[in-house]
Amino acid sequence: MNQPNAFSTAIELIVSGNPALGAIVMLSLQVTLSAVLIASLIGLPAGAALALGRFRGRSALIVISNALMGLPPVVAGLVVYLALSRSGPLGFLGLLFTPGAMIVAQTILILPIVISLTRQTVEDLWAEYAEQLRSLGSSRLRAIPTLLWDGRFSLITALLAGFGRASAEVGAVLIVGGNIAGYTRTMTTAIALETSKGDLALALGLGIVLIAITLLLNTGAFVAGRLAQRAAG
Amino acid sequence: MHGTLSILPLSVSGLGFSAGGKRLLHGLDFELAAGNRTLIMGPNGAGKSLTLRLCHGLLQPTEGRIDWRGGLPDADKRHAMVFQRPVLLRRTALDNLTHALALAGLPRGEREGRARQALSRFGLDALADRPARVLSGGEQQRLAIARAWARNPQVLFLDEPTSALDPAATKSIETMVAACHAEGMKIVMTTHDLGQARRLADEVLFLHHGRLLEQTPAEEFFHKPRTPEARAFIRGELLW
Amino acid sequence: MRILHSALIGAALCLSLSLGGTPAIAQEKVITVASTTSTEQSGLFGHILPMFKAKTGIDVRVIAQGTGQALDTGRRGDADVVFVHDPNSEKKFVAEGHGVERFEVMYNDFVVVGPKSDPAGVMGMKDIDAALKKIAAAKTPFASRGDDSGTHKAEQRLWKAAGVELKGAGDWYRETGSGMGPTLNTASAMNAYALTDRGTWLNFKNRGNLVIAVEGDAKLFNQYGVMLVNPAKHPHVKKELGQAFIDWLVSAEGQKAIADYKIDGEPLFFANAKKGQS
Numbered sequence: 001m002n003q004p005n006a007f008s009t010a011i012e013l014i015v016s017g018n019p020a021l022g023a024i025v026m027l028s029l030q031v032t033l034s035a036v037l038i039a040s041l042i043g044l045p046a047g048a049a050l051a052l053g054r055f056r057g058r059s060a061l062i063v064i065s066n067a068l069m070g071l072p073p074v075v076a077g078l079v080v081y082l083a084l085s086r087s088g089p090l091g092f093l094g095l096l097f098t099p100g101a102m103i104v105a106q107t108i109l110i111l112p113i114v115i116s117l118t119r120q121t122v123e124d125l126w127a128e129y130a131e132q133l134r135s136l137g138s139s140r141l142r143a144i145p146t147l148l149w150d151g152r153f154s155l156i157t158a159l160l161a162g163f164g165r166a167s168a169e170v171g172a173v174l175i176v177g178g179n180i181a182g183y184t185r186t187m188t189t190a191i192a193l194e195t196s197k198g199d200l201a202l203a204l205g206l207g208i209v210l211i212a213i214t215l216l217l218n219t220g221a222f223v224a225g226r227l228a229q230r231a232a233g
Numbered sequence: 234m235h236g237t238l239s240i241l242p243l244s245v246s247g248l249g250f251s252a253g254g255k256r257l258l259h260g261l262d263f264e265l266a267a268g269n270r271t272l273i274m275g276p277n278g279a280g281k282s283l284t285l286r287l288c289h290g291l292l293q294p295t296e297g298r299i300d301w302r303g304g305l306p307d308a309d310k311r312h313a314m315v316f317q318r319p320v321l322l323r324r325t326a327l328d329n330l331t332h333a334l335a336l337a338g339l340p341r342g343e344r345e346g347r348a349r350q351a352l353s354r355f356g357l358d359a360l361a362d363r364p365a366r367v368l369s370g371g372e373q374q375r376l377a378i379a380r381a382w383a384r385n386p387q388v389l390f391l392d393e394p395t396s397a398l399d400p401a402a403t404k405s406i407e408t409m410v411a412a413c414h415a416e417g418m419k420i421v422m423t424t425h426d427l428g429q430a431r432r433l434a435d436e437v438l439f440l441h442h443g444r445l446l447e448q449t450p451a452e453e454f455f456h457k458p459r460t461p462e463a464r465a466f467i468r469g470e471l472l473w
Numbered sequence: 474m475r476i477l478h479s480a481l482i483g484a485a486l487c488l489s490l491s492l493g494g495t496p497a498i499a500q501e502k503v504i505t506v507a508s509t510t511s512t513e514q515s516g517l518f519g520h521i522l523p524m525f526k527a528k529t530g531i532d533v534r535v536i537a538q539g540t541g542q543a544l545d546t547g548r549r550g551d552a553d554v555v556f557v558h559d560p561n562s563e564k565k566f567v568a569e570g571h572g573v574e575r576f577e578v579m580y581n582d583f584v585v586v587g588p589k590s591d592p593a594g595v596m597g598m599k600d601i602d603a604a605l606k607k608i609a610a611a612k613t614p615f616a617s618r619g620d621d622s623g624t625h626k627a628e629q630r631l632w633k634a635a636g637v638e639l640k641g642a643g644d645w646y647r648e649t650g651s652g653m654g655p656t657l658n659t660a661s662a663m664n665a666y667a668l669t670d671r672g673t674w675l676n677f678k679n680r681g682n683l684v685i686a687v688e689g690d691a692k693l694f695n696q697y698g699v700m701l702v703n704p705a706k707h708p709h710v711k712k713e714l715g716q717a718f719i720d721w722l723v724s725a726e727g728q729k730a731i732a733d734y735k736i737d738g739e740p741l742f743f744a745n746a747k748k749g750q751s
Contacts, residue, residue, distance in 0.1 A: 085549045085550070085551050086549055086550030086551050086707055086709065087549040087550055087551075088549075091550070094709065096551050097505055097534065097536060097551065128320060129320050131286075131291055131316065131320075132316060132319070132320035133320075133336075134291055135289060135291060135313070135314045135316075136332075136333045136336045136337070136380075136384075137309075137310060137336045137337055137338075138336050142336065146322065146332065149322075149323075149324070150322050150323045150324075152323075153323075178505075178534070178536035179536070179537065180505075180534040180535060180536060181518075181519075181535065183534055184534075193514075195654070195655070195658070196510070196514065196651075196652050196653070196654025196655045196658070197514050197654050197673075197676060197677060197678065198654055198657060198658055198661075198677040198678040198679030198680070199678045199679070200678070200679050201678075231364055
């Protein structure tokens with residue numbers, strides 16, 4: 001292969017401080033972190049409610065959310081595309097081919113992960129805490145914030161899993177974002193583009209940058225989590 | 234006491250409990266009066282903890298009635314329970330208390346003051362900002378009692394509170410229980426430790442195989458037990 | 474709790490940053506153009522769009538798709554302008570009322586690339602009909618887009634003109650179902666022949682053993698057209714801004730910008746807009 005080395009390409013990319021790369025990295029992080037935030041705001045309470053709630057259809061919801069953890073990104077992307085298209089039900093929002101559309105698609109992708117892992121964590125905690133909390137006068141509903149906070153170290157792992165899925169994903173953001181240069185081009189769609197241009201070294205270089213960022217974020221979360229856990233027991 | 238109506242006496246009549254097709258309690262009848270310390274004793278599997286949980290409202294009886302005096306509407310907020318293994322939340326000792334006070338409906342502005350008062354009352358001030366989960370077993374149990382005390386209950390249920398603790402920690406728990414009693418709280422406690430029962434009991438409920446065999450003043454129970462089972466139990470011969 | 478709060482605030486900040494762009498755009502001058510991978514990946518847009526922006530202040534957002542998909546994006550109203558290369562489909566698009574009017578902008582040409590070893594013996598041929606017949610007769614691997622793109626449609630027309638029946642052709646004819654670049658990657662990996670537009674080829678880095686085998690036949694010319702999506706069907710279409718882009722493309726200035734784009738001294742596109750076209 002008469003191609004430049006991917007690792008030296010990656011290092012060059014980082015050291016050169018390429019502004020286009022910086023913008024792509026920032027956009028990727030904004031989109032993914034926003035999706036993680038929205039998915040947590042919905043998924044943490046929903047997962048806890050699913051763990052503690054006693055209502056008809058609860059088992060069905062649990063099975064569905066577990067199954068949707070394996071939802072193919074392309075399918076999620078297609079659904080969001082059809083919904084947000086000008087000819088679709090939400091077309092009036094004008095969100096298709098914007099970062100907002102990518103956030104919606106990624107949120108849909110990671111919501112089942114957050115819900116399912118939260119449900120599992122909260123269910124386990126409830127088994128341990130139920131008597132004590134009920135003795136203190138807590139209803140199941142009131143126990144939701146208590147258990148979410150006490151499960152925070154496990155739940156961070158759930159959110160990191162969501163972050164991982166969202167940041168690694170290309171199918172959905174490509175469809176709903178359109179991979180527009182300087183506007184909706186993320187790390188993964190840029191990698192897909194460079195691959196299709198046959199510039200495999202640059203593609204792999206970008207991939208290494210993506211992995212480095214993911215590694216950095218996870219390390220940060222891990223260390224912070226460990227320190228906090230040591231402090232909080 | 235505490236300027237509100239007393240929820241005592243507690244009248245229990247025909248109390249039965251079955252689970253999984255097995256009858257675990259058979260028609261218990263007793264009344265718990267205000268002021269004294271009631272120790273529930275009996276060999277393993279007698280139904281001591283079960284009786285405590287039913288009285289505290291964690292379980293619903295399958296037969297019989299549990300009536301706080303006059304059916305006071307908020308009676309359930311006036312009794313607290315300390316478990317064999319306390320569950321403390323992953324937050325500071327102080328926050329554990331304020332959380333419990335929030336659940337008790339104390340206004341936000343009053344919680345920290347009351348929580349600090351509870352810690353002071355039992356000499357636990359130094360623990361206030363320590364994460365509760367890293368405290369020793371004895372410290373955790375003392376914190377659990379302080380948490381119960383902070384809610385200002387009329388009745389304090391304790392389920393084998395010292396069975397997992399060393400003698401020093403056991404002693405400090407007994408001191409706390411005595412202090413609560415001195416303030417006028419009704420103490421209802423299970424134990425399998427005869428020495429502890431002799432030290433703390435004013436009255437003994439003796440359970441065996443889910444039946445109440447005796448409700449006797451402590452002095453009488455330890456010297457002249459009425460039933461052969463109680464006699465065997467005091468001699469250390471009846472273990473289940 | 475403090476950790477949670479700061480995390481929430483940080484995340485909310487990210488959210489407002491990324492979403493904040495959207496409402497502001499309403500005032501900004503932006504159009505969305507559905508175009509093809511050949512125009513985007515050849516680097517043409519990277520060359521001409523800054524000039525257009527400097528002159529008009531209009532930002533052009535390009536979504537690079539296959540011609541079929543780009544036309545569909547226009548049909549759904551998800552783009553303001555469609556800029557593709559399949560005259561028949563384009564005329565149909567306008568005839569059905571999805572586009573306002575079709576303007577011819579430029580053409581490039583297709584080439585057949587293949588392995589240096591040239592198992593079909595077509596290297597240096599100019600007659601595309603004859604070359605395709607030889608490839609089919611030799612049953613040497615041929616990688617096709619197979620994705621309903623303009624290039625795919627052009628390729629099918631060429632096979633038909635050469636009299637080669639593709640149905641049941643056998644496993645030498647391989648449809649990749651993907652874009653030009655991925656198809657070239659595939660061809661490079663399995664030493665297959667492939668039809669590609671010259672622009673993508675010149676920009677393609679992972680050539681392996683592939684070289685140009687057949688070029689220069691007039692049948693290989695590939696006409697590009699541009700159309701405004703019909704505002705009568707999709708009222709939100711930015712009529713003035715979209716038309717300004719089309720007008721600029723066919724103006725003397727736009728035509729010169731296209732003609733000036735070269736890779737290694739080779740022009741990629743030949744501007745051929747005419748006055749009064751339909």
